[in-house]
Amino acid sequence: MTSTVEIQNLTRSCNEALILAVLSTGPRHGYQLALEIEERSGGEFRFNHGTLYPILHKLEKDGLITGDWQQEAAKRKRKSYALTKAGRRHAARQTQAWRAFFDRFFAIVGDVAP
Amino acid sequence: MNRFAPQLQKISDQLVLPPPTRSRILLEMAADLEDLFEYHLARGCDEAEAARRAEETLAASDDTLRHLVTIHQSGFNRFVDRLSAQARSRWERVVLVALVAFAVLYTGRTMATAEWLTHASVFIWPIWAIGGIAFALIVTKLYALFLKRDRDVRRLRSGLGTILLLAVASLVTGAYGFFVELYLYFRSIVESGKGFPVEWMLKVSIMVNLSLIVAIATALAWFVLVNLVTRIENLEAAVILDS
Numbered sequence: 001m002t003s004t005v006e007i008q009n010l011t012r013s014c015n016e017a018l019i020l021a022v023l024s025t026g027p028r029h030g031y032q033l034a035l036e037i038e039e040r041s042g043g044e045f046r047f048n049h050g051t052l053y054p055i056l057h058k059l060e061k062d063g064l065i066t067g068d069w070q071q072e073a074a075k076r077k078r079k080s081y082a083l084t085k086a087g088r089r090h091a092a093r094q095t096q097a098w099r100a101f102f103d104r105f106f107a108i109v110g111d112v113a114p
Numbered sequence: 115m116n117r118f119a120p121q122l123q124k125i126s127d128q129l130v131l132p133p134p135t136r137s138r139i140l141l142e143m144a145a146d147l148e149d150l151f152e153y154h155l156a157r158g159c160d161e162a163e164a165a166r167r168a169e170e171t172l173a174a175s176d177d178t179l180r181h182l183v184t185i186h187q188s189g190f191n192r193f194v195d196r197l198s199a200q201a202r203s204r205w206e207r208v209v210l211v212a213l214v215a216f217a218v219l220y221t222g223r224t225m226a227t228a229e230w231l232t233h234a235s236v237f238i239w240p241i242w243a244i245g246g247i248a249f250a251l252i253v254t255k256l257y258a259l260f261l262k263r264d265r266d267v268r269r270l271r272s273g274l275g276t277i278l279l280l281a282v283a284s285l286v287t288g289a290y291g292f293f294v295e296l297y298l299y300f301r302s303i304v305e306s307g308k309g310f311p312v313e314w315m316l317k318v319s320i321m322v323n324l325s326l327i328v329a330i331a332t333a334l335a336w337f338v339l340v341n342l343v344t345r346i347e348n349l350e351a352a353v354i355l356d357s
Binding site for chain 2: 078
């Protein structure tokens with residue numbers, strides 16, 4: 001688990017950071033994660049074609065989130081994800097890594113004149 | 115029929131994973147698709163549009179499925195999958211059970227005539243303990259499956275790994291006991307100048323036989339339990355695809 005932003009896998013790193021950030025406020029089902037990220041980003045970040053699931057399952061395998069099956073009356077079982085302690089620490093490190101990444105990015109890009 | 119059944123069937127066909135893992139992924143996708151569909155329906159979309167939006171977000175593409183398979187495939191999953199595939203063959207199960215029953219019964223009958231306390235190595239006691247714990251765990255699982263009729267797959271699966279570990283522990287204890295007894299035997303020859311190989315072999319063979327019986331019986335019980343739980347998971351997935 002790296003705490004720097006992986007340029008080669010920028011999209012994956014971005015998606016992981018978004019998911020961990022949303023889960024830091026409480027457990028969510030998979031579809032709730034997709035909806036909340038889309039709504040809070042004004043449609044800028046959207047999950048398509050099930051790309052949410054490989055990310056969630058990888059995070060669960062790495063021990064950063066836990067999946068819990070819940071059964072509500074008269075409904076089928078649903079899987080809910082929550083951040084683990086290790087996931088919380090990783091999310092905090094990732095946030096700092098992204099801030100550092102954008103600082104370095106804008107140090108090069110700077111203010112480009114139109 | 116589940117409105118997303120065609121999509122889920124397509125996903126199921128491409129998820130080349132052991133049945134338990136595949137079932138869990140399908141269960142998760144099916145539940146999320148339904149919830150997202152209801153969400154869009156509540157916001158004024160008609161059924162076709164709500165289903166389209168749900169599928170666009172959550173129904174996995176071929177690339178996503180390949181990625182999912184890569185994440186979930188492991189050596190252990192491949193091993194369990196091979197076992198499950200074998201278990202589908204009724205003849206293989208019959209032959210396996212017959213062979214193991216013969217080994218256990220024949221060895222057990224021979225062992226029943228042995229004078230345990232007089233001749234056996236002290237290592238039979240930890241092996242008995244391991245066998246006792248394994249037996250208790252197996253009985254608990256069978257009670258949950260057949261009497262309590264528990265269908266919570268996570269609860270049923272928990273502890274199965276421990277049963278397999280106990281089978282391995284029995285083998286390891288038997289092997290360790292063998293080498294300890296061998297050392298003690300050689301030491302007695304060095305110290306006293308004489309040894310009694312027949313007595314030593316009797317002592318050790320009782321222990322090794324017991325260790326093997328416990329390991330084989332425990333491993334067989336684990337195999338049966340794993341396949342029973344796998345069958346429950348497959349039935350759950352089949353209900354989703356057909357409902």
